[in-house]
Amino acid sequence: AQTVTQSQPEMSVQEAETVTLSCTYDTSENNYYLFWYKQPPSRQMILVIRQEAYKQQNATENRFSVNFQKAAKSFSLKISDSQLGDTAMYFCAFMKSNNDMRFGAGTRLTVKP
C-alpha cells in the first residue's frame, strides 16, 4: 500500500520569506502522480501544484515549486515570497493511475506579518 508522510506537523515563516514543506512517500509503482493541496480555514481543498512521476523536470507554479526526487521518493514544496494568504494546511498527495489518492497528515503553515 502506498503511504505518504509529512514529517512537519506545523511550520511558520515570516512574510516575504521562503519556506519548504517536506513530503516522502512509499510505493512500488513506476507511474504515478504527486500533488500539493492547500486547505485554508474555509476548508476547501485547493490544488497548488502537480507533478507526473515520468517527468524529470520539477513543476513550478508562480511562487510555488517542487523538488521531486524519484529515487529518494521525496516531493517537497517550496513557497517563495510567502504571503499572509498562504496560511493554511498543506497536504501532499499520491495518486496511482486508478485514481486512489492517498494524502499525508498535513502541515499547518502560518505566515507571520
Added chain:
Amino acid sequence: ETGVTQSPTHLIKTRGQQVTLRCSSQSGHNTVSWYQQALGQGPQFIFQYYREEENGRGNFPPRFSGLQFPNYSSELNVNALELDDSALYLCASSLLAGGADGADTQYFGPGTRLTVL
C-alpha cells in the same frame, strides 16, 4: 466554468440514522471521488464513480454507498451512522479522458461537515 459544489454545508444526525450528501461535479468532468476527512487528519478515499459505475473503493464498510447520475452529479449515502462518522466529507471531480484506468487532477468542493450525536 462552474466549480464543484456540495450540499448541505452542515448536517447534524443521531447515531443509527441515515444520511445523503450531494455533489455536483465541475462542468466537463465525468468522475466523482468521495473522501472522509476526520478532524486534524488528511482525507481518506471512500470511493470513486466513473460514468455511473463504482470505479475503486477505499477501506470503508458497505454502509457507505454511492450513486452517480447521468449528469455526473453524485450522492454519498451512509447508513446506520456511528459517532466515528463525524467528519468533513469532500467530493472531488475529474475528467478521465482515457477510460476508467486513467488519471487526472481532482478538483474539490467545499465539503459537508457531518456531526453524529
